Amino acid sequence: MHPDLEEVLFDEEQIKSIIQTLADRINHDYKDTECLMLVGILKGSFIFMSDLVRKLTVPVRLEFMSVSSYGSATTSSGVVRIDLDLKKPIDGKDVLIVEDIIDTGHTLKYLLESLGARKPKSLEVTTLLQKKEALKTDVTVKYVGVDIPLKFVIGYGLDYDERYRELPVIGVLRESVYKK
Ligand SMILES: Oc1ncnc2cn[nH]c12
Numbered sequence: 001m002h003p004d005l006e007e008v009l010f011d012e013e014q015i016k017s018i019i020q021t022l023a024d025r026i027n028h029d030y031k032d033t034e035c036l037m038l039v040g041i042l043k044g045s046f047i048f049m050s051d052l053v054r055k056l057t058v059p060v061r062l063e064f065m066s067v068s069s070y071g072s073a074t075t076s077s078g079v080v081r082i083d084l085d086l087k088k089p090i091d092g093k094d095v096l097i098v099e100d101i102i103d104t105g106h107t108l109k110y111l112l113e114s115l116g117a118r119k120p121k122s123l124e125v126t127t128l129l130q131k132k133e134a135l136k137t138d139v140t141v142k143y144v145g146v147d148i149p150l151k152f153v154i155g156y157g158l159d160y161d162e163r164y165r166e167l168p169v170i171g172v173l174r175e176s177v178y179k180k
């Protein structure tokens with residue numbers, strides 16, 4: 001186990017199972033879609049999106065966005081800026097935002113307002129992880145992989161200060177790493 005991990009919450013097999021359950025639901029719900037546009041929110045969603053999309057049986061298009069949310073490295077304040085926007089219109093499309101983790105929900109609320117204004121046929125969200133008790137907004141996420149406790153997690157795309165994204169598991173970061 002990585003020395004900066006306090007505990008592993010989900011190992012590779014558990015992550016695979018969570019993703020398959022999400023894919024089964026999405027495949028069922030979008031079975032009649034002409035094309036499902038997945039919008040991955042970089043950087044954190046890149047591994048989740050890669051594994052999820054390969055379990056989908058519906059026609060998909062892959063797009064990416066990047067946003068900056070302002071606050072400390074372990075919390076977000078709610079101020080959001082779009083750094084990388086979609087290159088193509090989404091009007092009339094079935095759109096599914098793909099996130100790694102929903103914490104306060106500020107970033108997601110901003111994304112839903114921004115993409116919702118572009119008149120998609122449908123707009124839903126899937127997130128691998130959600131910290132239900134941390135939610136500070138009224139966003140609803142239709143496809144949640146798993147709810148987690150109020151701990152700072154890393155791995156499988158999730159970072160602290162751009163580190164640990166490469167870890168194959170999802171675990172809790174030792175406080176000693178960020179409370180020096
Ligand atoms: O626990 C967490 N780990 C990594 N990134 C984020 C963002 N919000 N919450 C996080």
Ligand SMILES: [Mg+2]
Nearest residue numbers: 044099100101
């Ligand atoms: Mg994210």
